[in-house]
Amino acid sequence: MLALSGGGSRAAALGLSILDQLAALSYSDGSHQVPLIDRVKVVSAVSGGSVTAAWFGLVGPKHMDELRNKFLSKDNMSTLVWTAADPITWARLIFGGYARVDALRDLLDARLFHGQTFAALDRPNAPLVMLNATDMGSGEVFAFTPQRFDDICSNLDVLPISVGVAASAAFPVALSPLTLKSYAGRTCKGAIPAAPWIHADLSLVGPRYLNLEEFKLARYANALRHGPNAYRRIDYLHLLDGGLADNQGIHSLYDAIFSLHGPIKILNAINTGRVKRIVVIAVNARSDPDNHLSEDPATPGLLSVINAVTGIPIDQTTAYANASLQLLVDTLNQAGADAKRAAGNPRFGGLKVYGIPIDFDQFTKNETALRDRVKSIGTSWTLSSKDLSDTMKAGKMLLDQHPCFQRLLLDLGIHAGFVNASYAHNYCKLSP
Numbered sequence: 001m002l003a004l005s006g007g008g009s010r011a012a013a014l015g016l017s018i019l020d021q022l023a024a025l026s027y028s029d030g031s032h033q034v035p036l037i038d039r040v041k042v043v044s045a046v047s048g049g050s051v052t053a054a055w056f057g058l059v060g061p062k063h064m065d066e067l068r069n070k071f072l073s074k075d076n077m078s079t080l081v082w083t084a085a086d087p088i089t090w091a092r093l094i095f096g097g098y099a100r101v102d103a104l105r106d107l108l109d110a111r112l113f114h115g116q117t118f119a120a121l122d123r124p125n126a127p128l129v130m131l132n133a134t135d136m137g138s139g140e141v142f143a144f145t146p147q148r149f150d151d152i153c154s155n156l157d158v159l160p161i162s163v164g165v166a167a168s169a170a171f172p173v174a175l176s177p178l179t180l181k182s183y184a185g186r187t188c189k190g191a192i193p194a195a196p197w198i199h200a201d202l203s204l205v206g207p208r209y210l211n212l213e214e215f216k217l218a219r220y221a222n223a224l225r226h227g228p229n230a231y232r233r234i235d236y237l238h239l240l241d242g243g244l245a246d247n248q249g250i251h252s253l254y255d256a257i258f259s260l261h262g263p264i265k266i267l268n269a270i271n272t273g274r275v276k277r278i279v280v281i282a283v284n285a286r287s288d289p290d291n292h293l294s295e296d297p298a299t300p301g302l303l304s305v306i307n308a309v310t311g312i313p314i315d316q317t318t319a320y321a322n323a324s325l326q327l328l329v330d331t332l333n334q335a336g337a338d339a340k341r342a343a344g345n346p347r348f349g350g351l352k353v354y355g356i357p358i359d360f361d362q363f364t365k366n367e368t369a370l371r372d373r374v375k376s377i378g379t380s381w382t383l384s385s386k387d388l389s390d391t392m393k394a395g396k397m398l399l400d401q402h403p404c405f406q407r408l409l410l411d412l413g414i415h416a417g418f419v420n421a422s423y424a425h426n427y428c429k430l431s432p
Contacts, residue, residue, distance in 0.1 A: 001042040001044075001253055001256070001257075001279065001280045001281070002015075002018070002040060002042070002043045002044070002045075002053075002281050002282075002283070003043075003045070003248050003249040003250055003280070003282040003283065003325075004018075004043065004044070004045040004046070004048075004049025004050070004052055004053055004249060004283050004285075005045075005046055005047075005048075005247050005248050005249065005282075005284045005285050005286065006046040006048050006049060006168075006169070006241065006247050006285070007047065007048045007285035007287065007379050008047070008169075008378075008380050008381055009048060009051075009071075009072055009076065009387075009388075010048065010285050010287065010377045010378075010383065010387070010391055011048030011049045011052075011283075011285035012048045012049065012067070012071070013068075013072050013383060013387075013388055013391040013395075014283055014285040014391050014392075014394070014395045015045070015049050015052035015283055015285070015395075016052050016064065016068065016072070016392065016395075017391065017392040017393075017394070017395025017396050017399075018281060018283055018358065018395050018396075018399055019037055019040075019052070019056060019061075020065065020392070020395075020396070021395070021396050021399050021400070022035070022037040022040065023035050023061050023064065025409065025414055025416065027413060027414050028413065035061065037061045037064075038061065038125075040056075040127050041264065042127055042128045042130070042256050042264060043057065043127050043128070043129050043130070044130045044132060044143075044249035044250070044251075044252040044253045044256070045129070045130070045131055045132065045168070045249050046131075046132050046168055046241070046242035046243050046246065046247055046248065046249050047168050047169040047171070047241050047243050048169065048379075049249065049283065049285070050131045050132075050164070050165045050168040050169060050242070051067075051071065051108070051165055052067060053129050053130075053131065054113070054121075054129060054131060054164065054165050055067045055112060056127070056129070057121040057126055057129035058116060058121060058161065060123070060126065067112070068388070070111055071111045072383060072388055073385070073388060074111060074382075075382050076107060076111070076382050077380050077382040078382070079107055080103055080107060080381065099176040099177075100174075100175050100176040101166050101167070101175045101177065102166075104166045104170075104175060105160075105162045105163055105165075105166040105178075106162075107381075108161075108162040108165050108166060109160065109162040113161045113165075115160060116160070116161050117159055117160055117161060118144070118156045118158075118159050118160075118161055118164065119157035119158070121161070122157070128145075128256070128264055130143045130249070130252040130256070131143065131144040131164040131167075131168045131242075132144075132168055132242035132245075132246065132249050132251070132252055133164075133167040133168045133170070133178070133239040133240065133241070133242045134239065134241060134243075135237055135238075135239060135245075136177055136237075136238040136239065137232070137234065137238060138220065138223075138234075139244075140216075140245065141242065141246050141251045141252065142237060142239055143252045143255075144156060144159075144164040144167070145252075148224075150192060150193050150195075151184065151224035151225050152181075152182040152183060152184050152224050152225075152234075152237070153183040153184045153188035153225075154180070154182070154183055163178065166178055167180075167239040167240075168242045169242075170239060170241050171243075172240050172241065172244070177238040177239055177240050178239045179236055179237065179238050180236070180239065181235070181236055181237075182224060182226075182234055182235055182236065182237060184224060184226040184234075185226035185235075192225055195225075197218065198218045198221050198222050198225075198227065201215050201217075201218035201219075202215075202218050202219065202222060202227075202229075213254075217255070247284075247321075248282055248284060248321045248322065248325075250282065250321040250322070251321070253280065253282075253325075254328070257278075257328075266278075270348050271347065272347055272348075273347030273348055273349075275351075276350060276351060276352065277352050277353075277408075277411070278332070278351075278354070279353075279354045279356065279408060280325065280329065280353065280355050280356065281356045281358065281399075281405075282322065282325055282355075282356070282357045282358065283358045283395070284322070284357065284358060284359045285360075285391075286359075286360070286375075287376065287378065322357055322359075325355065325357070326355055326357070328355075329353045329354075329355030330355075332351060332353040333351070333352065333353050333429070335351065336348060336349060336350055336351030336352060336353070339351070352411070352430045353430070354404045354405070354407065354408045356399070356402050356404045356405050356408075357402075358395065358398045358399060358402070359398070360375050360394065360398075362398055362401070363394075363397075363398070364401075367397070370390065370393070370397075371394075373390050374394045377390075377391065400416075401418070403424050403426070403427035403428040404424075404427075404430075406418070406419045406420065406421075406423065406424035407425065407428040407430065410424055410425075
């Protein structure tokens with residue numbers, strides 16, 4: 001399972017570097033070699049990470065690296081600026097229902113997706129790709145999944161992939177929100193698939209105390225469906241950058257693991273013993289350049305304030321999501337260890353969960369130059385050749401150096417020169 005954060009082309013490149021390394025390493029299943037990238041089953045992504053996730057879902061491992069030439073090495077910002085300055089664009093903005101976010105959508109289609117719809121992501125053995133935006137009206141995560149589009153009585157399969165990616169990357173002020181119409185209620189042209197869990201969570205007293213997050217999910221889904229006693233009426237969804245609610249895509253990963261009503265029944269597979277190993281790689285591409293604000297006695301200007309009120313909450317939410325993810329990993333590992341020793345031999349005994357967060361702050365003291373270099377790369381849709389090269393190098397290094405990634409390779413019998421068995425076992429504690 002992968003979570004790819006926001007951060008423009010920097011984030012897209014960092015996500016690509018992780019997938020490249022997973023493609024380079026294989027293990028034996030007894031009859032043939034299986035690249036690790038072929039075992040990726042879920043990708044949850046935000047903003048820049050959504051570019052890589054959508055491309056991976058569309059083309060698969062064999063053509064992943066084309067993302068570099070088709071998008072990451074292009075001067076996308078110049079194209080966007082030229083589009084903004086074009087008088088035809090002005091006319092479309094004034095008279096044609098065109099919005100600023102549509103320029104990004106058009107760029108994504110021209111470079112990568114060429115009008116392909118979400119139906120193209122539903123190919124054999126493809127991972128579940130969840131692109132995450134923020135519902136401006138409620139602050140909730142809105143994931144582009146078939147289940148969520150069932151809630152609004154719409155069909156995700158006919159929506160262009162570029163629309164989902166653009167919504168996930170619609171950073172406020174710079175880009176306008178992307179608006180979707182809900183067909184739930186009177187204008188629904190088909191029956192919304194039944195969801196008994198929503199009624200159960202909302203009608204019973206227990207769920208809101210036993211699992212408040214699940215209760216909130218049910219409440220939001222009920223509002224989207226125009227259900228009874230909905231807490232708000234939702235006729236239109238105005239979607240902004242997913243990073244405003246969850247810049248790591250962790251929320252949707254949680255839902256994929258624990259939800260009994262989601263598209264992938266991972267919890268059932270764990271409970272029945274069909275899954276014994278889960279790998280969760282959470283890639284955080286946040287930049288953190290020194291802004292020197294703490295050295296200046298002058299009152300910060302408007303631009304600095306805007307950067308602070310958008311960036312600081314995103315970073316704090318990301319830190320909370322990462323801490324929650326680590327707690328989840330520790331809890332599942334402990335459950336696997338306890339079950340292995342328990343009477344009755346529960347089927348999930350021996351479950352191992354490899355939590356592998358990737359963050360620029362994980363560089364060692366001998367790698368501070370590369371750390372400072374990649375943390376200073378701005379959040380935009382253009383990378384210099386050095387930006388791209390350094391980001392790709394950083395991602396591979398951070399993945400290879402993570403003790404739980406090395407522990408995974410050891411457990412799978414994958415031989416790699418960078419693996420240190422003592423380091424991996426000492427710093428990556430799993431169930432026995």
